[in-house]
Amino acid sequence: MLLLPAIVMAAATGAAVAVVAEPARTAVGVCGAVAMLLVLASAAEAVRRGRALRDLRAEHARHTAYLERRIAAHDEEMARLATEITPAAIYRLRCGNSPYEVIRDLAEIDPSYGRLPPAQVALVKSMLDIVDHEEALRDSAQRSFVNIARRVQSIVHQQAAELREMEEDHGRNPEVFDDLLRIDHGTMLIGRLADSISVLGGGRPGRQWPNPVPLYSVLRGAMSRILEYRRIKLDSIAQVNVRGISVEPVIHAAAELLDNATRYSPPQTEVHVTATEVQTGIAIEIEDAGVSLSEEARARVEGMLERAKVGADLQELGESPRLGLAVVGRLCTAFDMQVSLRTSAYGGVRAVLIIPREMLTSEPAPGYAHGIGAAAAPKLGPGALEGPKRTPKKRRPTSPKIPTTVSMEDDVPVVTEWTANGLPQRRSRVKTPLSKRIAEQAAIEQAEREGRPTIWSTAKPEPEPEPQKDEPAPGAWVEAFWNGLKDKPDPFTLKPRTQPARREADDEGDLK
Numbered sequence: 001m002l003l004l005p006a007i008v009m010a011a012a013t014g015a016a017v018a019v020v021a022e023p024a025r026t027a028v029g030v031c032g033a034v035a036m037l038l039v040l041a042s043a044a045e046a047v048r049r050g051r052a053l054r055d056l057r058a059e060h061a062r063h064t065a066y067l068e069r070r071i072a073a074h075d076e077e078m079a080r081l082a083t084e085i086t087p088a089a090i091y092r093l094r095c096g097n098s099p100y101e102v103i104r105d106l107a108e109i110d111p112s113y114g115r116l117p118p119a120q121v122a123l124v125k126s127m128l129d130i131v132d133h134e135e136a137l138r139d140s141a142q143r144s145f146v147n148i149a150r151r152v153q154s155i156v157h158q159q160a161a162e163l164r165e166m167e168e169d170h171g172r173n174p175e176v177f178d179d180l181l182r183i184d185h186g187t188m189l190i191g192r193l194a195d196s197i198s199v200l201g202g203g204r205p206g207r208q209w210p211n212p213v214p215l216y217s218v219l220r221g222a223m224s225r226i227l228e229y230r231r232i233k234l235d236s237i238a239q240v241n242v243r244g245i246s247v248e249p250v251i252h253a254a255a256e257l258l259d260n261a262t263r264y265s266p267p268q269t270e271v272h273v274t275a276t277e278v279q280t281g282i283a284i285e286i287e288d289a290g291v292s293l294s295e296e297a298r299a300r301v302e303g304m305l306e307r308a309k310v311g312a313d314l315q316e317l318g319e320s321p322r323l324g325l326a327v328v329g330r331l332c333t334a335f336d337m338q339v340s341l342r343t344s345a346y347g348g349v350r351a352v353l354i355i356p357r358e359m360l361t362s363e364p365a366p367g368y369a370h371g372i373g374a375a376a377a378p379k380l381g382p383g384a385l386e387g388p389k390r391t392p393k394k395r396r397p398t399s400p401k402i403p404t405t406v407s408m409e410d411d412v413p414v415v416t417e418w419t420a421n422g423l424p425q426r427r428s429r430v431k432t433p434l435s436k437r438i439a440e441q442a443a444i445e446q447a448e449r450e451g452r453p454t455i456w457s458t459a460k461p462e463p464e465p466e467p468q469k470d471e472p473a474p475g476a477w478v479e480a481f482w483n484g485l486k487d488k489p490d491p492f493t494l495k496p497r498t499q500p501a502r503r504e505a506d507d508e509g510d511l512k
Contacts, residue, residue, distance in 0.1 A: 149198035246359035265290030
């Protein structure tokens with residue numbers, strides 16, 4: 001490579017020397033020699049630089065390969081950090097270890113974890129600190145929700161006890177008793193909401209049943225905790241008994257499913273409930289006549305149930321939470337129940353709740369989960385807060401006690417009055433307005449405090465017989481009626497005035 005330019009330059013110089021005149025040959029030869037030397041130097045420099053460039057390229061290739069190996073190794077380390085080290089560290093953190101203890105004991109998990117670079121160790125520690133702080137905040141929030149729910153449960157339990165006492169005291173007054181039943185039903189709805197918050201916070205329903213309860217009574221108890229309980233129809237309920245410790249979870253899960261069925265179906269339709277024995281236990285089927293679930297809606301609902309079963313956080317419920325399915329999922333996980341949604345024969349949704357045999361018993365069930373004065377009244381659970389200890393009140397019944405000698409039948413005489421035209425007007429049986437009863441009761445209490453005899457005293461003297469008033473002879477009104485037809489018409493009948501019907505007594509209550 002170096003000789004070729006020199007040979008070409010030498011040939012050109014020789015040709016030039018041969019062509020020029022004698023006096024110029026020396027100068028041309030010297031210039032040709034210098035040019036040949038320059039060409040040789042340039043060629044040598046070019047060769048040197050080419051070799052240097054090849055060396056640089058080889059070095060660059062080697063460095064690039066090294067960097068690629070480093071990047072691949074770093075990616076492998078980060079993947080291992082994300083898929084192995086981090087999950088293992090978080091698992092040990094959730095087992096109760098502090099972030100410092102987890103970092104200290106990394107080598108116990110895998111000896112290779114002890115050779116982590118300091119930067120990765122610092123990264124894992126920072127991540128564990130953040131996770132530990134968030135877990136503490138989440139646990140604190142859930143404990144706060146559970147504590148609030150338990151306070152509400154305590155208030156509801158105390159309110160239910162007070163209402164039971166009032167129902168016993170005022171049971172003879174139908175309008176007051178009806179209002180107490182309405183308040184009692186509203187209290188049950190509030191208690192169910194408090195139980196739902198407690199279950200979502202990781203707790204359990206705050207009531208316990210000391211004795212086994214028939215499944216029919218359990219379902220009736222679930223009906224009493226929803227708003228549209230009149231639309232529920234129980235058909236062919238299996239005659240089995242539920243253990244006392246399992247009564248409340250079954251009631252709450254069934255109440256949530258019944259509430260969903262009545263809420264998302266037309267108000268004029270019925271919700272049919274059946275309970276049959278299956279191999280794994282009891283299958284409670286709840287069918288409504290609402291809108292059937294599409295495939296997308298069914299997948300979304302099943303996903304919600306699965307998230308609830310694995311322990312969905314309260315923060316994942318959103319601004320408008322749907323507590324029903326989330327609560328059912330939590331209860332199914334805690335008590336080994338199963339729930340599924342299918343298409344109903346009525347065009348709506350069929351919810352199937354499977355109760356395992358472990359929650360059933362063959363022991364006699366003296367308790368009841370529905371009705372007034374149930375034999376197995378619920379008690380506060382171990383985690384619920386007890387209400388204030390109140391001294392029993394000496395209540396005074398709203399109506400006097402009826403002596404045992406008096407018949408319990410309604411033998412109040414029917415009062416017949418006469419109109420201006422001589423026609424009979426039949427009055428309803430005697431009903432005292434509520435305001436008058438309150439005034440009479442206040443007068444009775446005042447008389448008892450003053451020591452004066454009251455109208456309900458058993459030792460009151462016999463009243464003096466009142467003189468009988470002159471009353472028309474029986475049948476006289478018929479004679480007056482026919483005489484009126486024969487004579488001139490009564491001027492009042494020429495211009496009849498429509499009078500409004502007599503208003504019913506204001507103390508009549510619409511019993512449920």
